[in-house]
Amino acid sequence: MSPNLSKRIIVLLALASQSFTLVASEEDDLLSLYDEEDLITIATGTQKQVRFAPSVATVITTDDIVASGARMLSEVLESVPGIHVGDALLFDDDLISIRGIQTSNNPQVLVQIDGVEIRHLFTAARPAGFHLPLANVQRIEIIRGPGSAVHGADAFAGVINVITKTGADIGGVELGARYGAFNTQDVWLNAGNAIGAVDWAFSHEYSTTNGDHNRMVTSELPAAGQTWSGAFRSEYEIYNTQVKASVAGWTARLHNWRLQNGGNGPGGAQVPDQQGFVETDYYQFDLANKSQLAADVALDARVGFHRGETAIDNVLFPVGAHPIDNLGNPYGVAGGPAFRNFPDGVIGNPEGEAKVLDVDFSILYTRFANHVLRFGAGYLHEDVDAGERKNFGPGVLDTGSNPGQTVPPAPVDVSDTQFAFLQDVDREAYHVSLQDEIRLSNDLELTVGLRFDEFNDVGGAVNPRAALVWAADYNLTTKFLYGRAFRAPSFTELFSKNNPSQLGNPELQPETIDTYEAAVDYQFRPNWNIKANAFYYEIEDLIDFKLDLAQLGLVASNEKNQTGYGLELSSHWQASDSIALSANASVQKIEDKDSNEDIANVPTAQFFAGLNWQPASGYNVRDFQMDFEVHWISDRERVTGDPRRDLASYTLVNVAARKAIANSGLSVAASVKNLLDKDAAEPSEFGPLYVTSDYPIQGRAAFIELNYRLR
Helix, strand or coil: CCHHHHHHHHHHHHHHHHCCCCCCCCCCCHHHCCCCCCEECCCCCCCEEHHHCCCEEEEEEHHHHHHHCCCEHHHHHCCCCCEEEEECCCCCCEEEEECCECCCCCCCEEEEECCEECCCCCCCCCCCCCCCECCCEEEEEEEECCCHHHHCCCCCCEEEEEEECCHHHHCEEEEEEEEEHHHEEEEEEEEEEEECCEEEEEEEEEEEECCCCCCEEEEEECCCCEEEEEECECCEEEEEEEEEEEECCEEEEEEEEEEEEECCECCCCCCCCCCCEEEEEEEEEEEEEEEEEECCEEEEEEEEEEEEEEEEEEEEECCEEEEECCCCCCCCCCCCCEEEEECCCEEEEEEEEEEEEEEEEEEEECCCCCEEEEEEEEEEEEEEEEEEEECCCCCCCCCCCCCCCCCCCCCEECCCCCCCCCCCEEEEEEEEEEEEEEEEECCEEEEEEEEEEEECCCEEEEEEEEEEEEEEECCEEEEEEEEEEEECCCHHHHHCCCCCCCECCCCCCCEEEEEEEEEEEEEEECCEEEEEEEEEEEEEEEEEEEEEHHHCEEEEEEEEEEEEEEEEEEEEEECCCCEEEEEEEEEEEEEECCCCCECCCCCCEEEEEEEEECCCHHHCCCCEEEEEEEEEECCECCCCCCCCCCECCEEEEEEEEEEEECCCCEEEEEEEECCCCCCCEECCCCCCCEECCCEECCCCEEEEEEEEEEC
């Protein structure tokens, strides 16, 4: 362990400890521990209390979301130890880094809504421009570490399951509106109830923003000596609608997430694009059944059909002269560059439709004493129909099809030709799994599991897991965990072509990871909980895009083998009836296994502290609360060859306040994100064409909110 990392461990643990130096009353009754703990299902597929779950898990409740004033999923994830959310390479996407595992497209994190994966088939990450509003969220279950033994491919670095409200949770009607910085507007309606055996819920959320146009970025193409500047495009218009109904063990759910006029972040080619936009229309329909087939046999089955459409308008380079090689690509080197004037800029407009059929079932068998057996199986079919319009590249501006290299007056439709960025493609997969939760004694449980996945294009993988959970005392739980996960290459990583920024490689191998963890959950006092865990992992064949001069672009490759180890600490202290304190700290050392160099752009440490104040009745202030948050992210190293200095650390402060108006169903709220208007940035990737300025974070943003609830 390096001296700097050792110092950070000591400092951060001291900070976390100092957040809780006040002594609770010695008269606290320790026997009142664990009155009502949260249950999670993503760790095993069966319900478990968080402290007994065979994983390192976190639950974020609707109360946590409301108190923090968070609008989108990314905001609450930042409060989880070991998770940092930055800006991804493409569009205005979030990059969710868990324990330093991150790549350009960020497909290593499995995101689910009500237990069903939501993802973009092209990249295997979230849908393009994905931001998820939170007004209809009841809770968020998160596991850090592999989840492939239960969830299969993509549950590589972690799993995030967003659980929406049922009719019973809503119990009437919820209306809300929010307005704030950058002309941000949110409106939502939740309606639902439980009447006898029938539970129904409807939700519609609308969110729009112009984005912070002060987030200026600068790009350079050193080979051509060209520089461009412009705003980081973070505007969007989002519609998030869901209908859900349950009766007699059956649940039907229809969900639509739609993005219009989405900004494309730093630009599709890492050149600021002030004209392009992203649009996504994503539907999920699922029908599930939970049945008790016998006293000791339970069935959980689901069939789902998902459909997503994506259309992207990119002005890859603005109006003016740009280097074009003899294949018609804007930054290749074949035959040397030739300069051509593009009256409308260099335009590339990929689009496509993706369809998924997903069938999954599991059987829970409890006939044997001290055993909970879970058998699962499933089938998956994915189908992609891609298209593209552009005014450059092979088939449009190469020396074969266009010897004079005349820029066409309008983008040329190359869909369904060999010149498109992706051919129509499909994939089939199936899986079988077996898990046994074995109670060795009253205080000791062993969970073992195995899952086999077979893909028709990249082969199969076996993913085992083992976890020993020991309730060493009534207030102390320890865990020893092992898990293996894999991720199959995405269609883009395998088959993308005619696109210098991302070229596929059909010879790719799946990514694999082996993770070892030890965790402690200690209820020091009834009002004070402390959790700590250490992890170590080894990744083989991590996929990312690497410059290949022979192919004139960035080519997907099993670029590196990666190791990581670290420590995560969290604590929650209910200091009084009015004050609750939370804090967490994490430190990590992430290295390239072959070169022993630190992985670039990954924070080595981060710290979070939160204070929630709800005045007691003696203050003559009823139904009022304030929430304060501090986030610190460490500096980050650059990749070898990057001439820029290491990216500096930064600290963000957020504050929120909420007041309920007695006996009216009304509440008002206000919040400020980045209260101190910190000037900081998230790292951009170094390459032949890159954003030299990094990606500036959003400036100070204030919001006001009005809610009405009718029961």
